[in-house]
Amino acid sequence: MKKVLWLCNLAFSDQAIKGGSWLQPLAEKLQQSNKILILNISVGNVSKITYTEYKGIKQWILPQSKQKQYGQTATYKRCKEVQNIIESEKPDLVHIWGTEIFWASIYAKGFIKTKTLIDIQGLLYAYTDFYLGGLTINEILNTIHIKEILMPWRNLFTKQQIFFKRGQVELRYIKKFEHISIQSQWVRNLLQQVNPIAHYYPTRILLRDNFYTAQPWSYKNTTSPIIFSSCAAAVSYKGIHVLLKSLALLKKEYPEIQLHLAGKIMVGDKLQDGYSIFLKKLIKKLNLQSNIVLLGSIDESNIIKELQSCSVCVIPSFIETYCLAFAEAMIIGVPTVTSYTGAMPELATHEKETLFYNSLDYRNAASHISRLIKDQALAEQISQNARKRRLQENAPQLVLNTQLNIYKSILYEI
Structure with a gap:
């Protein structure tokens, strides 16, 4: 049975899901399909790399630590932590969820040799143009208070510039990927302008039960x-x-x-x-x-x-x-x-x-x-x-079949 290793921001558990609420139910249904094995690496509030299992899914929780470039670029130590798990488990495919934190950088730096799929969730570089939400100059000035005076990087103009800088890092990594799954045609339209040679896979979202x-x-x-x-x-x-x-x-x-x-x-x-x-x-x-x-x-x-x-x-x-x-x-x-x-x-x-x-x-x-x-x-x-x-x-079986077909297409290069 083929093994797919996820790199995502969520450690699976019985606790209420706060972010990425579609990921855990999808992982569970993929595991229950008996067609692939799911493994998961995430980041959490632990002091050392912690191994757990959840409903038959092997997972490793990495300690939270400061990374580079607004958290989007992994340190050498973090890259090696992930690489060591990959070399030990030998997955057939690595699936990265999102570009918001450092997972994509580990692949872009060459620490992942396995076939890799990245799923695009937010697009920081595209969000930059909309960051101010149509606020007028006068309204933006009215968002500047004590916090923004004491910490100038907290004002909306600077936050927008930070989004722009993070977006440039994101773009640099996206250009490295051969396999990209997208949640909408709008995302595909934007990405094909920066990475026209990648293979794109429309995916579907599983809602909570x-x-x-x-x-x-x-x-x-x-x-x-x-x-x-x-x-x-x-x-x-x-x-x-x-x-x-x-x-x-x-x-x-x-x-x-x-x-x-x-x-x-x-x-x-x-x-x-x-x-x-x-x-x-x-x-x-x-x-x-x-x-x-x-x-x-x-x-x-x-x-x-x-x-x-x-x-x-x-x-x-x-x-x-x-x-x-x-x-x-x-x-x-x-x-x-x-x-x-x-x-x-x-x-x-x-x-x-x-x-x-x-x-x-x-x-x-x-x-x-x-x-x-x-x-x-x-x-x-x-x-x-x-x-x-x-x-x-968003029918669960349709979502499951779509994801399995994406994995099949990449693994067997259909």
Whole structure:
């Protein structure tokens, strides 16, 4: 049986999954298929290389340590740690998940001689152009506070430049790969401009089990609608400021409307990030204090509850290579209002499975949200179509077969 060694940011366990939520269920299904063996190397809070097994999957957890170039370039020691495991286990294929940290550099430096596939998740160099999220110069200046004065590298302009520098490192590594899997045609379009000779493999995303079996969304006839949105953390390109402006318009029509925001919106403990302070002041300026509920980081079951209880889910991001939050909302059947950007149009069709708006156009976004609140027939039609599409395109067996076929194509060079 062929062995595939994963290099990813997640150590598999029974604990709640915080990031890369599709990876563990996919690894489990691949292992259960009895067609390949999965091995996994990750990084975690350990003092030395730790070997564990999870549901028959061998895994090694490497100690967290400072790497080079914003964490994207592995030290010689880290390269040798990974190389030693590879030489010991002799996998038939190495599968690298993402370019955000140092895994790709280990291959680019020549420490991995085995056939290697890299899966592209985010694209830092492409995100650079959208980093500021359409903020005006005046709004950007209003994100500069004590933290940004004491630590100038924390202001949005410098953060954007850091993204650019990280993107250049990312590009240098991507050019080295022969086999690249992509989650959208949009990603493929960009990568073929920088690595036209690579072999590209469209992949699919496996959602967490409970999203497939959860009770679908149902229409709420209410004058106090709930809007749901989420982001891992408050960063400008996630577009929360645009959504707040939409909410202010909607409040005129629905005074009791609420926006439930999941994720770490107020970033920083003793000193909050300037963008978080900007959002707080914008909420006050727009008189939305009583209309916002900050949920913080919530787990899978609470995400599902929020989706089931809201009237509309809004995806306001300025850039996405796929968008798991969009897919999760669709499979629950929640009507969505979505920023038309990046790979988003590949997940849904306007007026059929979502309502799209230009990323900056908060007025049109507000209009779309209002339509879905008021028009039960439209909301239910979009709900049914969205759920049907996700159940088809994210069907577990289809996702599994797609991944197995990618491995087969590379291993046997079909």
